[in-house]
Amino acid sequence: MKLLYSLTSPYARKVRIVAAEKRIAIDLQVVVLADPDCPVFLHNPLGKIPVLIMDDGESLYDSSVIVDYLDQRTPVSHLIPQDSKSKFQVKRWESLADGVCDAGVAVMVEQRRPENLQDPNWIKKQWNKVDLGLKALDEDLGSNKFCVGETFSLADIALVCVLGYLDLRFDYKVDLENRYPNLARLNASLASRPSIAETLPPKA
Numbered sequence: 001m002k003l004l005y006s007l008t009s010p011y012a013r014k015v016r017i018v019a020a021e022k023r024i025a026i027d028l029q030v031v032v033l034a035d036p037d038c039p040v041f042l043h044n045p046l047g048k049i050p051v052l053i054m055d056d057g058e059s060l061y062d063s064s065v066i067v068d069y070l071d072q073r074t075p076v077s078h079l080i081p082q083d084s085k086s087k088f089q090v091k092r093w094e095s096l097a098d099g100v101c102d103a104g105v106a107v108m109v110e111q112r113r114p115e116n117l118q119d120p121n122w123i124k125k126q127w128n129k130v131d132l133g134l135k136a137l138d139e140d141l142g143s144n145k146f147c148v149g150e151t152f153s154l155a156d157i158a159l160v161c162v163l164g165y166l167d168l169r170f171d172y173k174v175d176l177e178n179r180y181p182n183l184a185r186l187n188a189s190l191a192s193r194p195s196i197a198e199t200l201p202p203k204a
């Protein structure tokens with residue numbers, strides 16, 4: 001199996017962390033989306049990463065499908081719980097964390113346009129989604145040790161990925177420590193976990 005990814009993609013990071021946690025070996029191929037010869041469109045008509053190319057040439061996307069697939073490949077250390085109540089709680093965390101990422105990506109894309117073409121209302125609307133999403137996650141987490149239940153799961157992974165992305169692109173302009181202290185606490189407590197430390201996006 002081969003993963004097309006970039007070092008800064010939070011969605012691809014989620015897949016890399018899951019693969020590491022599950023001890024599933026995957027060939028990693030960095031792609032540059034702006035490159036006209038980028039192979040992603042050959043495997044995903046949407047041209048987005050991550051894409052997992054299977055040994056038979058079939059491809060899987062998007063990240064939530066890939067992590068579900070990887071989690072089911074081995075019965076050990078499930079990151080998506082088996083019982084349906086916890087499973088859908090975890091999936092909701094993933095959806096919300098990914099949705100906050102989507103809003104953050106939208107801000108970044110808009111801010112890369114020439115300043116006179118940027119739409120401040122659009123940026124404000126996306127920041128509002130970031131804020132409301134993080135607020136909901138922070139309240140949901142409360143003083144719990146993990147996002148869902150008593151064990152580390154895909155919900156924690158999705159959280160770490162969105163927070164890492166916000167730090168990378170906006171240097172925590174969101175003021176994580178003061179505005180979302182529960183998320184800040186969990187993020188700090190997971191930072192040294194090898195799968196998380198080894199996939200930290202490069203700041204340079």
Ligand SMILES: N[C@@H](CCC(=O)N[C@@H](CS)C(=O)NCC(=O)O)C(=O)O
Pocket residue numbers: 008009010011033046047048049050062063064098
């Ligand atoms: N929902 C998708 C989002 C993937 C996504 O937006 N990836 C970005 C990179 S971080 C991308 O490929 N952007 C290129 C584009 O939108 O054309 C997932 O979870 O995999």
